[in-house]
Amino acid sequence: MLSLIQIVLVIFLFFALSRVVLRFKGGVVSLTGLMFWSSLFALAIVAVLIPDITSRIARAAGIGRGADAVIYASIVLLFYLIFRLHIFLEDIKSDITEIVRKLALKDIKSKNAKKTS
Amino acid sequence: MKVLIGIPAYNEEQTIEGVIKSLPRKIKGINKIDILVVDDGSFDNTKNKASKSGAKTLVHISNRGLGGVLRTIFEYARIEDYDMLVTCDADGQHRGQDITKIIEAIIKKRVDVVVGVREYNTKDSPKIKVIINYIANILTFFLCGIYTNDSQSGLRGFNKKAINVINIQTDGMEVSSEIFKEIKQNRLHLGEVSVKAIYTDYSKMKGQKVSDAPDVLFRLLLRLIR
Numbered sequence: 587m588l589s590l591i592q593i594v595l596v597i598f599l600f601f602a603l604s605r606v607v608l609r610f611k612g613g614v615v616s617l618t619g620l621m622f623w624s625s626l627f628a629l630a631i632v633a634v635l636i637p638d639i640t641s642r643i644a645r646a647a648g649i650g651r652g653a654d655a656v657i658y659a660s661i662v663l664l665f666y667l668i669f670r671l672h673i674f675l676e677d678i679k680s681d682i683t684e685i686v687r688k689l690a691l692k693d694i695k696s697k698n699a700k701k702t703s
Numbered sequence: 704m705k706v707l708i709g710i711p712a713y714n715e716e717q718t719i720e721g722v723i724k725s726l727p728r729k730i731k732g733i734n735k736i737d738i739l740v741v742d743d744g745s746f747d748n749t750k751n752k753a754s755k756s757g758a759k760t761l762v763h764i765s766n767r768g769l770g771g772v773l774r775t776i777f778e779y780a781r782i783e784d785y786d787m788l789v790t791c792d793a794d795g796q797h798r799g800q801d802i803t804k805i806i807e808a809i810i811k812k813r814v815d816v817v818v819g820v821r822e823y824n825t826k827d828s829p830k831i832k833v834i835i836n837y838i839a840n841i842l843t844f845f846l847c848g849i850y851t852n853d854s855q856s857g858l859r860g861f862n863k864k865a866i867n868v869i870n871i872q873t874d875g876m877e878v879s880s881e882i883f884k885e886i887k888q889n890r891l892h893l894g895e896v897s898v899k900a901i902y903t904d905y906s907k908m909k910g911q912k913v914s915d916a917p918d919v920l921f922r923l924l925l926r927l928i929r
Contacts, residue, residue, distance in 0.1 A: 679874055680872070680874070682765065682767070683767045683771040683774075683874050686744075686763045686764055686765050686767055686771065687763070687767075687771070687774065687775045687778065689764055690741070690761040690762055690763055690764075690775055691761065691775065691778060691779065691782065694761075694779065694782055694783070695782065698782060698783075
């Protein structure tokens with residue numbers, strides 16, 4: 587039986603996964619990006635659904651304590667937000683560069699347009 | 704056949720005139736050589752000095768970085784239908800005769816892209832730059848799938864096919880590696896020629912710094928996984 591926090595996290599992670607797939611389909615995320623982010627979120631889903639795995643890994647790593655749900659959920663959320671923020675900033679920077687380029691080349695393009703007309 | 708020599712420049716008023724004067728104006732088999740300086744938002748007199756020295760100039764109203772400038776240069780070469788493009792640094796690091804070597808290599812070796820590989824065995828070569836360049840070459844190989852002996856060289860030549868297919872996306876210094884990803888993806892033929900780099904206190908100061916390396920690597924990795 588799944589606990590409430592597991593259900594919330596799984597729903598959120600599937601949402602994050604769907605956003606990555608949509609971004610890939612939209613051409614914003616590369617194939618490598620799709621593989622990286624979807625693997626990350628898929629692993630997180632497995633860890634949420636089978637928490638023993640994290641406990642086993644924690645024991646194997648010598649941490650000794652099981653997953654702290656709040657900290658782990660926060661890390662997943664932060665990962666996702668950083669990913670979104672990164673894409674957002676890169677898009678804005680790219681847009682600014684494109685505007686700057688268009689302004690720089692404006693005279694050249696209008697000169698060529700006059701030549702051809 | 705007409706050739707464009709493209710120079711990205713950011714606050715280079717000290718060297719830009721000397722660089723433009725050192726460039727070749729006549730090369731056998733080439734009908735026309737134009738020089739284009741793209742001023743990347745400089746706050747000094749770079750643009751005016753470049754214009755007075757006879758170069759065509761374009762101005763970025765805001766500083767966008769090396770990748771942003773190189774893309775503008777490529778775009779200009781496409782609009783004006785150049786047969787060949789050579790990019791070179793504005794800090795006086797490259798010699799005019801090496802640009803001739805790059806152009807001749809594209810014609811004679813029948814390659815699409817030629818990289819000017821800087822000789823690092825001279826006594827003036829800064830050791831730290833040699834190490835950074837070597838690490839950058841290895842990383843470029845792993846991240847972009849192609850090995851070159853000088854991934855960070857600013858002296859590169861492109862034929863018409865390369866001008867038309869290379870699509871630069873990055874804005875910063877990581878463009879130096881991105882170009883090799885484009886070469887690999889578009890199955891372009893890469894050649895290399897040995898060139899001499901002139902190391903002055905100014906060019907050492909203006910080139911890539913050790914502190915840039917983590918940022919460049921981080922941006923390259925993020926671009927791969929985005």
